[in-house]
Amino acid sequence: MIEVFFQFDFLRYSLYTGLMIGFLAPILGVFLVVRRLSLMADALSHITLTGIAFSLLLGRHITMFAGLNPVYMGMAFSITGSLLIERLRHVYRYYKELAIPIILSAGIGVGVVFISLADGFNNDLFNYLFGSVVAISQSDFQVVVTLTIVVTALLFLFYKELFFLSFDEEQAVISGIPKRSLHVLFMVLVALVIGISMQIVGILLVSALMTLPVASAMKWAKGFKQMFLYAVIFGEVSIVIGLFSAFHLDLAPGGTIVMANVFLLIGSIALTRKRSL
Amino acid sequence: MMDLLQQLTFLERGILAGLIIGFICPVVGAFLLVRRMTIISEGLSHITLTGIAAGVFMSQSTAFLGFINPLYTGLIFSLVGSLLVEKLRQIYKHFQELAIPIILSSGIGLSAIIISLSSSSYTEWYNYLFGSIVTVSLNDLLFILITGIVAMLLIAAFYKELLSISFDQEFASTSGISVKKMNFLFAVLIALVISMSMKVIGILLVGAMVTLPVAASMQFAKSFRQVVVGGILFGETAIIGGIMLSYFFNIATGGMVVVTGVVLMIVAVLIKQLKTNINPS
Numbered sequence: 001m002i003e004v005f006f007q008f009d010f011l012r013y014s015l016y017t018g019l020m021i022g023f024l025a026p027i028l029g030v031f032l033v034v035r036r037l038s039l040m041a042d043a044l045s046h047i048t049l050t051g052i053a054f055s056l057l058l059g060r061h062i063t064m065f066a067g068l069n070p071v072y073m074g075m076a077f078s079i080t081g082s083l084l085i086e087r088l089r090h091v092y093r094y095y096k097e098l099a100i101p102i103i104l105s106a107g108i109g110v111g112v113v114f115i116s117l118a119d120g121f122n123n124d125l126f127n128y129l130f131g132s133v134v135a136i137s138q139s140d141f142q143v144v145v146t147l148t149i150v151v152t153a154l155l156f157l158f159y160k161e162l163f164f165l166s167f168d169e170e171q172a173v174i175s176g177i178p179k180r181s182l183h184v185l186f187m188v189l190v191a192l193v194i195g196i197s198m199q200i201v202g203i204l205l206v207s208a209l210m211t212l213p214v215a216s217a218m219k220w221a222k223g224f225k226q227m228f229l230y231a232v233i234f235g236e237v238s239i240v241i242g243l244f245s246a247f248h249l250d251l252a253p254g255g256t257i258v259m260a261n262v263f264l265l266i267g268s269i270a271l272t273r274k275r276s277l
Numbered sequence: 278m279m280d281l282l283q284q285l286t287f288l289e290r291g292i293l294a295g296l297i298i299g300f301i302c303p304v305v306g307a308f309l310l311v312r313r314m315t316i317i318s319e320g321l322s323h324i325t326l327t328g329i330a331a332g333v334f335m336s337q338s339t340a341f342l343g344f345i346n347p348l349y350t351g352l353i354f355s356l357v358g359s360l361l362v363e364k365l366r367q368i369y370k371h372f373q374e375l376a377i378p379i380i381l382s383s384g385i386g387l388s389a390i391i392i393s394l395s396s397s398s399y400t401e402w403y404n405y406l407f408g409s410i411v412t413v414s415l416n417d418l419l420f421i422l423i424t425g426i427v428a429m430l431l432i433a434a435f436y437k438e439l440l441s442i443s444f445d446q447e448f449a450s451t452s453g454i455s456v457k458k459m460n461f462l463f464a465v466l467i468a469l470v471i472s473m474s475m476k477v478i479g480i481l482l483v484g485a486m487v488t489l490p491v492a493a494s495m496q497f498a499k500s501f502r503q504v505v506v507g508g509i510l511f512g513e514t515a516i517i518g519g520i521m522l523s524y525f526f527n528i529a530t531g532g533m534v535v536v537t538g539v540v541l542m543i544v545a546v547l548i549k550q551l552k553t554n555i556n557p558s
Contacts, residue, residue, distance in 0.1 A: 251389075252390065261382075
């Protein structure tokens, strides 16, 4: 059953990519959840769709863009989106939580218009929305590896600052941590990971990989470091289960990965509840 | 009345449905905005997709379930989803905002599986995801009309209670309003609004109709009532503008409606900022 994944190159690439995502997404997710920004992942992933649609549209009219992988445009859009959200938070000072639904729905709306202009309502779009096991080519894979290394290195470098900022923002600012630039850096990291993961998991489901493992881990963990550990374990387990069942049952991998996560979450809630009684 | 409805062409049906939606979405949106819960519409709309996918799948796979209209299963799922959100808020007491991403992503995850199981063509799914004005059938129009009337009646009947709970939950509960019942009523309202709008605007875009018009009207409004009225005006403009543009340029209706809404909102924000720059008071 498992051997299939090593026989074919494309399956091997997506398995390895999956394992890397299963590591990166939950780690960023822990920071997102602790900073109460878990919805940010949803907003950014939806705006990534706009970028992908834009790139598809350009590709139809300008030959230069036809060879470009739409994912890069998606990443660029989602970085812009994260900056726009900050801007909107200033505009709606008393209703800051409005910024995320606005960006989320605007992102999808504009995306749909681009898609329809590009006549893109076809199977490719479905793969972008819900993921595909065969989406990763060799050149994609090289990009994925490079980005994984970059993101991990940055996380290691700024771990202390991010940690400080997550738990005590005021004191972090007083002790001279540049809050704004760190926040931007963090959002860029999230946007990059969304870009990597969406090829396998699909745009609509990327955010699940950032929040669900963390939500399960939260039920078990007794400390911040344990939360990372459990979140990564849950993430990896769900990816492996999800990819195998997706391939063997011919389902969308995004769906199976997320449902594996949902079952892990339900299990965690049920088990820990008994323990605490 | 039935005769009148039957005489409508498919385009008129779509426009009529759009007008009803453009009226009700901002009204519910205004309450959600004040309760700081606008994002719940996104969560519930995504779980409605699961319901629709399940409905379509059931009616395809088993003959005796063929009568199932996906709109109704969508409505049921979004009701269940709204109850689950409340439950999850209790489980994650210190991270209540986690409830919505959890529901949102599990809803989409499950629907992705059901969609890949079912034999429908992708185009049919795109209609549900992004809306299509030309597929509004007479039955759909009746569904929209009835759910719209029910939603309006509920709001009219409980207007005072809803208002009081939205602005001051503690005061409301001390003056004898049951917060739990009102939360349930809210959930029912949102579920109704989402399931009625999705045929025209599409599931992924319902949230936009609830949020954007209210966000635009907030820039000018001086009271809650003005937010509601302004929201309706912006909502209807977005719907009419969007439908016209989508018809002329042959673009998905939902997308065009939302883009019109976004443009209106940006204009509103810019005007407001210009005003405050001219006479800073």
